[in-house]
Amino acid sequence: MKYIDEFRDGELAKTISTNIAMEVCADKNYNLMEFCGGHTHAISRYGLTDLLPAQITLIHGPGCPVCVLPIGRVDHAIKLALEQDVILCTYGDCLRVPASNGLSLLKAKARGADVRMVYSTTDALKLAQQHPEKQVVFFAIGFETTTPPTAVIIKQAQALALKNFSVICNHVLTPAAMHAILANEGGAKLHGFVGPAHVSTVIGSRPYEVFAYDYKKPVVIAGFEPLDVMQAILMLVRQVNDGRAEVENEFTRAVTREGNLKAQALVDEVFELRDEFEWRGLGTISNSALKLRSAFAEFDAERRFGLQYQSVPDYKACECGAILRGEKRPQQCKIFGTVCTPENPVGSCMVSSEGACAAHYTYGRFKDVAVMAA
Amino acid sequence: MGEIKASYVRPLDIKHGRVDMSHGSGGRAMAQLIEELFTSALGNEYLGQGDDGAVLPQVRGRLVMATDSHVVSPLFFPGGDIGCLSVHGTINDVAVMGATPLYLAASFILEEGFPLADLKRIVESMALAAHTAGVPVVTGDTKVVEQGKGDGVFITTTGIGVMRDNLALSGNLAQAGDKILLSGTLGDHGMAILSQREGLKFDAPIVSDTAALHGLIACMLDCGASIRTLRDPTRGGLATTLNEIAKQSGVGMMLHESAIPINKPVEAACEFLGLDPLYVANEGKLIAICTAEDAERLLAVMRAHVQGQQATIIGEVLADTHNFVQMTTKMGGRRIVDWLTGEQLPRIC
């Protein structure tokens, strides 16, 4: 409990904020991307941009699992749930991601599909054990943090010789997405990254070294607490000022250079790289996602049900792609806050509380209009 | 609630017995259940009459009526159970209108198979709550549904109270410049329930704040401060209640996070589950909106009452056609405290 207070101390925040203000160069721009949705959420929830000088612009990155899920992948899940009489289970936020034909998993559920929300992968496995008469499919999403738990249940399913359990694997890789952003036009304008918190506990800090050395972009790995983010921004400002590009670790209480080797080995045992995977916004990226190894083929829902991937374009007016690439801000989308709201999301960025549009709508939209004081 | 027998009838086996369909059939079994379990615990002159309704004495003044259905799982939680909760909830709904609560009606939907011992505990807790509050349950009803069609026990309570003269409290009366007061810590009830459900263990368990607030409210109204709105922030928490008031009154609000009291274990549990305490339910707290001149005086009155010891001024009302509820965070930034979208969901990442 002490833990929380320690990282939410308003006085300390003010001190860091003053330091940042004193250290930024008046004539420089600092465009910093926070890769993770967890950071986006913390920044919006604590109103951290109010504590930063005008020279610093925070750009939301693509590190929000449901945001980068393309329509075609959600369509797979919906099709299975509606046509194959399976129990489809997934994490809560996935249920509302808009897909083709105005459907989402939640709407498919209202049409009679058996769609269940689970809190953990073990809940998914339990469902399969409780319903031996039905096929249970787990729609797995997420970056490196959520991959090891998926690997665990696949191994358990194999040990239990379950015949009615399989996984649609949508697990994606953080470094691949960072490469894609830097290869893109938005990348040129970036001066540094606030690096992932939980993801880095698994993969370690080493995979980011290429961004510092080859692309000359500073990376500071930060925890998800507001003070972590403030401290990381200060460290990035210092790197930019000094002309350094290094991987620094603000989150030493949880992240090492090598990461969690046991988790990495587990993931490696169950999964292998996909040749290519379509991301919402970032397009098709080679070697950017995982699939089940052939030793676990019987638990691969794509093989079991013969799912063929089909790319589906985003809704015309939706700017999720540009937002995920860091090229646009939520308020620049024409339908932000009017047609597209958290109650009725049109794009994926409006769904999860970590999505850039949802975070801005929920916590920050007062900044778009003048509000009179009392 | 008819008369039974003159001869001997075997009493209910409260220790091992369970609710069965005959307890809702209107026959002798039902009469026995009502008499031995309900009337004996809740006993008062009106209920004791045993008629289909209660004839109550004349009252002078405008009447306020409120009703609330209670479905909670688990039925028993640290700090209370569905029984006392159903009494407190409805008393509070009547009291925040500015009325003195007088009588309650209670309607039970029991699931077949429910242990009579648990039912007895619930009814006794209800009786104690009603007795302590001085608001008797004067009429009631029970129905039994088949196993699987209920969640143990559902209780609906309805309350009647009498308004104070010349008093008008409403969610549409807040004006720019008014102060917003909160009577104590947030999120205790919701997190007491959730931490039980999720099996979270803390050194000191989180205890529900379920309580009847009409005593505190009476002191607040007696002091003569010009109060515009009273509300109890139950389902949806403080955030939802303030958004409702802002919309009804056509105003905005600015809250100060550092002024909002939250118990440490509640904060830790919320953090663990990825929830925001501003959206978590309370069952024994109230929000008051009051003119700026009278705010300090009202605060002193609240703090003098046991239920308001931790009361604070948490913010003020602004002129804002967008009706935003904003907050300055502990970090010194600003954010919106928005309406809830769907259910609060734990984060994945």
Ligand code: SF4
């Ligand atoms: S506002 Fe909606 S449609 Fe526009 S970019 Fe954001 S999520 Fe997409």
